[in-house]
Amino acid sequence: MTQSDRARVSWHQNTETRYRHGRTSPDPDRVEPLGFPPPWPTRPWIYANVIASKNGILTWKRTGVHDDPIRAIAGGDFTRSGRLADLQLMRYLRACADAVSFGAQTLRDQPDLIGTPDIGGGLGDALYQFRVRHGLGRFPLQVVYSESGRLDLDAPMFNTPHLVVIIITTGAGARHLRARGSHEKGLTLLVAAADSIDSVGLRRSHERLLNEFGVHYVDCEGGAVMLESLHQAHILDEVFVTVTDAHVVPTEHTEVKRIFEFEAEGACLIGEGRTASDSGYIFRRWRFNQR
Template sequence: MAEHTATHPAGGTPPGSLEPLELLYEEAGQPRFGLPPALATAYGGDLGFTPPCVYANFVTSIDGVVALGPEYPSSGSAISGREPADRFVMGLLRACADAVLIGAGTLRATPGHRWTPDHVCPQAAPDFAELRRSLGRATQPDLVVVTASGDVPTEHPALQSGALVATTVDGARRLDGRLPAACTILTAVEGSTLRMADVLAALRAHGRTAVLTEGGPHLIGHLLGEDLLDELFLTTSPVLAGRTDTSRPGLIEGLELLPNRPAWMELISTRRRDSYLFLRYRLRPPRAHAGPESALPR
């Protein structure tokens, strides 16, 4: 494979056998938490967020596929090849969050998963715990599941160990008596779609101001449709996924943006590990690209 950086610029020893990410570019002036040295070394620098914020993390194939279709469970892992650096970044982003927000489709498609930092990168668990202590966060981020139907696998370990469920009145009715005791209904609204602004407001009312979303594509569509996403962390995995006539979504489903409502983004940082790219983008505020006369990329 490609050469690795032998030095540890942030001064710590990375957790386990993790090779540090190589920092290729970073915009000046980013907020910084002051990561524990082992995490800063593995990440190739510091990281921070200014709450309230909603940031997404996805892995995509080079040809823009983020899910392989309903017949393939845990397709994010297939796309990432379970690359340790990607799992480390997933863990680190979870460790920074008050809450991890997912749609029911992602829960249903990922049996056995736990949306905790330690689940994806156990070798960094002590360092993630140290980070959360230093940020005054709870031991683990809350898992928040959004479901209109209430059709969720209640035996799923992520629900068994406790989650907040945002649903509809019908969904709450369907879940009545089935939801594990460790779970709480966060909201139950009339109608068939939840306003994500209301879900985020409910979380903020409970002090959950730094929210990581791990999708999936429909949930991202809802968040973008309401202009609620601040940042996107995107891992480009060095693989081609391909498509036939099966459903292999890209990052966003259920929402068309170009050409009438383009969502331009600004690059905050780029990191590399072997042939994997770790990109961090900020959504430009809609008013910054409102008119055709604005200075947009061609």
């Protein structure tokens, strides 16, 4: 058994019974199959996927290139099998989606980020085959939310062949992006409002993702600001959160952002899992909107 096989999340609690892609896992050694409800009639089903410290911290303002909240939250060691399981789940969740989305600050802080499932290796191949079997494109669409349009268009996401990128932005943001060559790079700008995008604009832009781009499932990978915006708009349907055993001292950082107080906000725990090889990581699935 390889290390990645030992890093499979076993869901001891899982109340979602609607398996839109069947009950067969794309790669039984590495991921258990997950079900999803149907999308809403007018907008996609939106799920998020994040990693949080034991005390609920998602991120903070980075002080430099060596200040990496995700590494600290993961327990300071990207090789432990809990983190491997988290990455395998992340890639599977990407593979289940028509679009993977990010807030602009996440992309500014992690400029090499691309939300594709096939980073290579056995799981990558299996997820590619899974998408082909279910009539999904090789790559999910990439959606970036940016009111300002202040994005580095030299980043890999905007320069990878066959990747379709949609930027949900404002009129001012669109002008800024066009002036810097978004059209020449084939990027689609979805203008949701003139100057700032409120809950109505955010909801409408997801309706457009369904109607104009056939997006039925969105996998939002954060960050915290964007998750809060989606939640305020009542369109964040559920959150997959990996809780690690790292305790982050909030006073050591600035602009600390936390995961939701799920129970206090009325979310239901519909899934919980662990890996046999790393008891420090817990995988939870919290649902806000019942369907």
